[in-house]
Amino acid sequence: xxxxxxxxxxxxxxxxxxxxxxxxxxxxxxxxxxxxxxxxxxxxxxxxxxxxxxxxxxxxxxxxxxxxxxxxxxxxxxxxxxxxxxxxxxxxxxxxxxxxxxxxxxxxxxxxxxxxxxxxxxxxxxxxxxxxxxxxxxxxxxxxxxx
Amino acid sequence: xxxxxxxxxxxxxxxxxxxxxxxxxxxxxxxxxxxxxxxxxxxxxxxxxxxxxxxxxxxxxxxxxxxxxxxxxxxxxxxxxxxxxxxxxxxxxxxxxxxxxxxxxxxxxxxxxxxxxxxxxxxxxxxxxxxxxxxxxxxxxx
Numbered sequence: 001x002x003x004x005x006x007x008x009x010x011x012x013x014x015x016x017x018x019x020x021x022x023x024x025x026x027x028x029x030x031x032x033x034x035x036x037x038x039x040x041x042x043x044x045x046x047x048x049x050x051x052x053x054x055x056x057x058x059x060x061x062x063x064x065x066x067x068x069x070x071x072x073x074x075x076x077x078x079x080x081x082x083x084x085x086x087x088x089x090x091x092x093x094x095x096x097x098x099x100x101x102x103x104x105x106x107x108x109x110x111x112x113x114x115x116x117x118x119x120x121x122x123x124x125x126x127x128x129x130x131x132x133x134x135x136x137x138x139x140x141x142x143x144x145x146x147x
Numbered sequence: 148x149x150x151x152x153x154x155x156x157x158x159x160x161x162x163x164x165x166x167x168x169x170x171x172x173x174x175x176x177x178x179x180x181x182x183x184x185x186x187x188x189x190x191x192x193x194x195x196x197x198x199x200x201x202x203x204x205x206x207x208x209x210x211x212x213x214x215x216x217x218x219x220x221x222x223x224x225x226x227x228x229x230x231x232x233x234x235x236x237x238x239x240x241x242x243x244x245x246x247x248x249x250x251x252x253x254x255x256x257x258x259x260x261x262x263x264x265x266x267x268x269x270x271x272x273x274x275x276x277x278x279x280x281x282x283x284x285x286x287x288x289x
Contacts, residue, residue: 031267034267034268035267052266052271062272101154109251113251123255123259125178125182125183128179128255129182
C-alpha cells in the first residue's frame with residue numbers, strides 16, 4: 001500500500017501532466033538496458049542492443065517503453081488501489097514473463113533519474129520523495145501476485 | 148567489477164564540470180536522501196537537517212570531496228578511500244543498504260544539473276562508479 005498525502009498526490013499528478021509519456025517511456029526503458037545490461041535478458045527479440053546508441057535508438061525499445069509507461073500512467077490514476085490495478089499484470093510478469101521483481105525497482109529508479117533530467121529544478125526533493133513512494137508502490141503491486 | 152577506460156574518461160571529464168558546483172551538489176544529494184528515505188536521518192541525530200543548515204552544507208561538501216578524491220584516483224579507488232573505508236567499518240557503521248540510496252540521490256542530482264552531459268552512457272558510468280565507491284566503503288565491514 002502506498003501512502004501519499006493529498007499534497008503528494010497533487011505533486012505527482014501535477015508533474016505527470018507535463019510528462020511526454022511516449023518519449024519518457026522509451027528513455028527510461030532504454031537507460032535500464034544500458035545501465036543494467038543484464039536486464040537485456042528479457043529482450044532477445046529486440047534486435048541490436050550492442051551499444052547505448054543502438055539501445056536508445058531501437059524502435060522496439062521505444063515502443064515497449066511507451067507501453068510500460070502507459071501502464072504506469074494508469075497506476076497514477078489509481079494510487080489508492082495499485083495492487084488491484086496491477087493484479088493482472090503482476091500475474092503476467094510472474095507466470096508468463098518470469099521477470100524478477102528486482103527489475104521493477106531498478107526501472108522505477110531509472111524513471112526517477114529521467115524525470116530529474118527532464119524537469120531540472122522543478123524536480124525538487126519533495127517531488128522526488130513523492131515519486132520514490134509511487135515507484136515503490138508500483139513495484140510492490142507488480143510483485144504482489146508472485147508465487 | 149571495474150571501470151573500463153571509456154567509463155573512466157566519462158567520469159573524469161564530467162567531474163571537471165561537476166566540481167565547479169561540488170558543495171551545492173553534495174548538499175542537495177543529502178537533502179534528497181533525507182526527503183526520500185527518512186530512515187537515513189537516524190544516522191544524524193546530532194545534526195540540524197533542515198534544508199540550508201550549515202551542518203548539512205558542511206557534510207554535503209565533505210561527501211562530494213570524497214567522491215572527488217575517488218575520481219582523481221580513479222585507477223586506485225580502494226587506495227584513495229582506504230581511511231574512509233575504515234571509518235565507515237569501525238566507527239560509523241552505516242548499514243550497506245544506505246550507500247545505494249545515497250548513490251541514487253547523487254545520480255538524480257547530477258542528472259538534474261547536467262542534463263546534456265547525463266547521457267545513457269554517462270548514467271551507466273556514474274552508476275557503476277558510485278557502486279565501486281560504495282563497495283570500497285563497505286569492504287572492511289566484516
